[in-house]
Amino acid sequence: MKKLIANREIEVNEEGYLVDFQQWDKEICECIADECNVVMSEKHWEVVEYLQDKHKSEEPLSIRGIKRSGVINIKEFYNLFPGGPLKVSTKIAGIPKPKSCI
Amino acid sequence: MKNLLILGAGTAGTMMANHLVKKLPTQDWKITIVDQYKTHYHQPGFLFLPFDIYTTKQVKKNGKKFIPKRVDYIQEKIDLIEPEQNQVKLENGELIAYDILIIATGTKIAPEEIEGMKGPKWQDNIFDFYTYEGAKALRNKLREWDGGKLVVHITEMPIKCPVAPLEFAFLADSFFKNKGMRDKVDITYVTPLSGAFTKPKATEALHHLLEEKSIKEVTDFNIERVDYENNKIIDYADVEVPYDLLVTVPTNMGDQLIERSGMGDDLNFVPTDKATLQTKAHENIFAIGDATNLPASKAGSVAHFEAEILTDNILRYIEGKPLKEEFDGHANCFVETGNGKALLIDFNYTQEPVEGTFPFPGVGPLKLLKESRSNHMGKMAFRWVYWNMLIKGIHIPFVSATMSEKGKKLEQVN
Numbered sequence: 001m002k003k004l005i006a007n008r009e010i011e012v013n014e015e016g017y018l019v020d021f022q023q024w025d026k027e028i029c030e031c032i033a034d035e036c037n038v039v040m041s042e043k044h045w046e047v048v049e050y051l052q053d054k055h056k057s058e059e060p061l062s063i064r065g066i067k068r069s070g071v072i073n074i075k076e077f078y079n080l081f082p083g084g085p086l087k088v089s090t091k092i093a094g095i096p097k098p099k100s101c102i
Numbered sequence: 103m104k105n106l107l108i109l110g111a112g113t114a115g116t117m118m119a120n121h122l123v124k125k126l127p128t129q130d131w132k133i134t135i136v137d138q139y140k141t142h143y144h145q146p147g148f149l150f151l152p153f154d155i156y157t158t159k160q161v162k163k164n165g166k167k168f169i170p171k172r173v174d175y176i177q178e179k180i181d182l183i184e185p186e187q188n189q190v191k192l193e194n195g196e197l198i199a200y201d202i203l204i205i206a207t208g209t210k211i212a213p214e215e216i217e218g219m220k221g222p223k224w225q226d227n228i229f230d231f232y233t234y235e236g237a238k239a240l241r242n243k244l245r246e247w248d249g250g251k252l253v254v255h256i257t258e259m260p261i262k263c264p265v266a267p268l269e270f271a272f273l274a275d276s277f278f279k280n281k282g283m284r285d286k287v288d289i290t291y292v293t294p295l296s297g298a299f300t301k302p303k304a305t306e307a308l309h310h311l312l313e314e315k316s317i318k319e320v321t322d323f324n325i326e327r328v329d330y331e332n333n334k335i336i337d338y339a340d341v342e343v344p345y346d347l348l349v350t351v352p353t354n355m356g357d358q359l360i361e362r363s364g365m366g367d368d369l370n371f372v373p374t375d376k377a378t379l380q381t382k383a384h385e386n387i388f389a390i391g392d393a394t395n396l397p398a399s400k401a402g403s404v405a406h407f408e409a410e411i412l413t414d415n416i417l418r419y420i421e422g423k424p425l426k427e428e429f430d431g432h433a434n435c436f437v438e439t440g441n442g443k444a445l446l447i448d449f450n451y452t453q454e455p456v457e458g459t460f461p462f463p464g465v466g467p468l469k470l471l472k473e474s475r476s477n478h479m480g481k482m483a484f485r486w487v488y489w490n491m492l493i494k495g496i497h498i499p500f501v502s503a504t505m506s507e508k509g510k511k512l513e514q515v516n
Binding site (some may be wrong): 020047062063064065068075077078082083084085099 | 259296300321326338347
């Protein structure tokens with residue numbers, strides 16, 4: 001389905017996650033963040049970059065992975081993205097919601 | 103003479119030994135299997151042990167009984183895999199060279215990963231039921247427990263048999279009802295997932311059952327620590343769940359051997375091709391069962407389906423043929439729901455558990471995703487099937503290694 005984000009028509013799934021990462025940019029990112037009640041700080045951007053890198057190299061995302069990321073500890077991660085940090089942060093980063101699979 | 107070496111004589115390793123002994127010519131191949139333990143446990147039985155449904159004798163047997171005579175069975179701890187030298191070092195210093203290696207070292211619980219879990223209250227009011235010792239200690243506790251808050255908890259995914267903690271909650275409900283003390287027990291199911299199960303369709307059905315049995319759900323709970331002094335678990339978002347009796351499924355990790363050998367991921371699982379079961383790093387090393395990092399359930403049924411495909415692929419590898427990319431993640435699990443009923447789920451990498459009949463399209467007799475008495479009978483019959491057919495590598499009639507789509511109301515997973 002299409003959704004108007006930053007005055008552009010963006011393709012998203014029913015949960016609001018971007019379908020095409022090509023449509024993601026900083027402006028889109030800030031608008032999605034705003035919807036999630038997150039104001040982007042330098043640390044937020046760092047995490048978003050980390051998540052996108054992992055996604056590109058097809059490495060699964062998990063809370064455990066965050067612990068070993070060297071970018072952020074889990075407590076901070078929860079503080080930066082309240083209410084389910086992996087779900088919220090991946091939405092903001094424009095990548096699919098992680099499947100905690102199996 | 104060439105050597106095929108299997109590490110681990112659990113469900114997957116034992117099945118592979120039984121399959122390969124029939125396929126590899128005696129004059130060309132020597133098959134060796136190594137495991138440090140004497141006992142072969144029927145792990146699905148650990149679910150029933152705490153409730154006195156199974157006895158300790160029903161869940162363990164001498165492992166040697168299940169290894170074919172032609173296979174060299176070494177009972178020794180494995181120290182290291184040295185893939186560059188194509189050899190495995192045992193703890194006693196002995197070296198075993200191999201032409202083909204199969205890793206079947208499974209997964210273990212790692213309660214020490216969470217602060218306070220394996221502390222002074224471990225097996226006092228904090229228990230696991232994923233080990234023989236844990237399940238037995240919990241049985242003794244439940245025999246005497248006079249009620250209070252029971253919390254059934256999953257630490258993090260992936261875990262072996264992801265439905266087991268749910269089944270535990272369902273069986274606990276029945277157990278306390280039968281004891282006439284259900285009103286004294288408050289059951290809460292705590293999971294890091296957003297719902298009762300990993301697949302949405304089954305989650306719906308299971309959520310309904312939890313409600314029906316007055317079992318509370320706490321979802322999206324990522325545990326940070328166990329406060330064993332105040333009897334509560336605390337997650338990273340500072341949500342607290344108090345307990346009187348905590349039954350947890352600790353972090354599941356691959357064997358430390360994998361870490362020592364530098365062959366695993368973050369959780370010591372071996373990166374493996376999900377369709378061929380060849381490891382990603384070495385073409386003459388294959389992995390099967392819980393030891394792999396496959397995005398499939400860690401379950402005996404999965405290992406069983408994998409074993410049929412891996413046997414084919416090992417023969418193909420020996421003949422220099424391309425490997426079959428055939429494994430589809432097929433899992434088939436009975437979910438015990440208490441009161442002598444169970445439901446059955448059948449799914450793979452891409453297909454969610456759905457409603458329908460199994461194994462005969464339109465006939466059954468087993469119903470998918472629906473509670474029934476015959477599903478429960480199926481689950482109970484499985485212990486016999488396990489000891490007498492499954493680990494001996496005897497094909498189970500009508501159940502194929504890849505998932506059948508017949509007789510099912512299918513929906514694609516995205």
